[in-house]
Amino acid sequence: MSNTQELDKKYVLPTYARADVEFVSGENATLVDSNGKKYIDFTSGIGVVSVGHANKLVNEAICKQISNLTHTSNLYNIAPQAKAAQKIVDTSGYEMQCFFGNSGAEANEGAIKIARKYGEINGEVKRYKIITLQHSFHGRTITTVKATGQAEMHNYFGPFPDGFVYADTISDIEGLLDSHTTAVMIELVQGEGGVQPQDKKEVQALAKLLKSKNILLIVDEVQTGVYRTGKFLASQVYEIEPDIITLAKGLGGGVPIGVVMTSLKDVLSAGDHGSTFGGNFLSSTAACSVLDILNELKRNGELQNTIECFNEKLDIFFKENKKLFTKKVGIGLMCGLRTKDGDILNKIISNAKDEGVMVLKAGKNTLRFLPPLTITKEEIDEGFNSINRAVSSL
Template identity: 60%
Template sequence: MVEDLKQMDLDYVLHTYARDYTHFVKGSGARLFDKSGRDYIDFGSGIAVCSVGHGNERLAKALSEQAYNLIHTSNLYCIEPQVRLAKKLVELSGYDMRVFFANSGAEANEGALKIARKFGEELGKIKRYQIITLDSSFHGRTISTLKATAQNKMHHYFGPYPDGFVYAKNLAEIPHKVSNITCAVLLELVQGEGGITPLDREEILHLEKFLKEKNILFMVDEVQTGIYRSGELFASRKYGINPDVITTAKGLGGGVPIGAVMTTLKDIFVAGDHGSTFGGNFLSTRAGLEVLEILEEEKSSGRLDTKIECFSVKLQNLQKTYPEIFIEEVGLGLMRGLRMRNLDTLENLLKNAKQNQVLILKSGKNTARFLPPLTITLEEIEEGFKRLERAIRDLKL
């Protein structure tokens, strides 16, 4: 059966992924089960998507109830869960913003880019259209967001790209890249695909002050760091900043596709400037509401902070125990990484971890990435690290 499925995938699905053909059929909490019944501790959660774990009963019930009533009507009509989700995001964030809902992080970032370009339209003056991003960033795979992604390896084949994207090597270089046509800076506070690299808080605060003085938008891509992944609703809050635009996606729907762009420029768009057929429909926004309620409880109860501390300590202990393999522990919240000394060792660790029934990911050139469900239990963390340590010991044999 698995072989038949693999062949069908090879025959009928475009080959855009380096597939692992493990056939998962069920999930519960932070565990996934394959066709043979073997369980795996999931330290990847669908690349930070399954924020409330697998098989979450509350989310499944909310989706089922919504599907029996309405799934979609289009944005030509008022959508109650969309309105309620927008209100909840704004109130929980503490930012005075309005929200547009899309279907993914890339779409949310497209919305941010359009906000920046419209903001740069000043009648009677030169149009400002230039947007600065950071080296090793990742902002999506549409033509515009791919160009916003400051990684040359991502730019093969698909040009010509839109003009107006400038790359800075680091935060200190951004002011030197600003010109009279710069309208915005877009960055991740922790680079998810760039090695789980948190940016320096003091440098971010200094940059925010500089951009405000220059009337340049400060846009923060929280597609991966948002929705409590950092330990707060948005990493922007941990950094003490007030962005003009925030994008988010991944964990907001708990697995249901959804993205959101939030902005203090409440009236930047008028009817017809932007839109989405599926964005913010009944099903996705009802999922978002349930996910936020579940994660609010995790945060307010103190359980989330306890798990973050436990996970970080265990990673630090691995680094101390195996300094010949690991350089350092990095990240924040439940978005963590272990820097490794050798790229081949990283590839072997990913393979060994899978064989020992724990799933981890890769980030950048030399980082093992950990993005467990935010509802993971302490028992699941303990079991996952037991399996991970077996995988590490296998590397040393």
């Protein structure tokens, strides 16, 4: 047992089933552990390190900023926060404003508060109910755990805030709407629920229905946002315009950040919501740099080339291993392979680590791939060579 493992076991609460590896450095999609072994990272820190590990442009921007200021609080104007908000809104193409927090769960908490206040001040009765989907995942706070449509995640932590209703599918939502419904909250591609994309026509029909009933549509883009699906937002892929969108993960390139953006500019007023750390000089500077890098990759076509290259390799891998997998799922660089059972999935992840490639689990039987959006062709090739070795004995 290493010194780090000893300290972790003694001083850190055991809320994670950690893999037996300690990373000490990285470059783009390549990680190096404490023994000097290299790994190709097909996880990007669960979709966070969107522009790769130790990105020089992001690091330079952060170093320049923190040599002047790291934090002053939201009691004062923060130039990089205002610039980050402008970049997010302009890139989205939606007429919105942003609130900055520190995580996806905080962004979703903000979305829920906006929806609840909107329901309170608009309508003849108090509207507070929010409909989410079974197998959804919206965060780890008490409220976002309750918003999550996975019953096993509700164990031990109640009582919860009232007002969350779960629909089995998109098409089931209409039958659950009532006079107290203020919003519907969905992921366009369920991440933790198994990399499951929603049907585009059903989503568009839902958006139209909700608009006609003055019910808000919240889209949780914590994992799908910031070009993960090929466009800046999955909402753009689905050709809808939600009332509220949440972002986090890939926006900061590894620096904690969360954003709730909304067209409802007049619902919250001073004092209704806040964050001590949210959107400070450090995190918003990182976000500005990440957005500049990814906007250019999108503009010059490199992002699309990377998506096509990765998916071509994944298609080949799937076709050559149909004894293990039943289906390829996902959009862009948010991909998954359904395994025939959970035991196979666990063996693949373990073997992959041994062979020098990091992959993820989603749901009960999905092998999930979330590589950095800057991953090179050489890193893609090396990663798939490693994962082919990992499954050769299964």
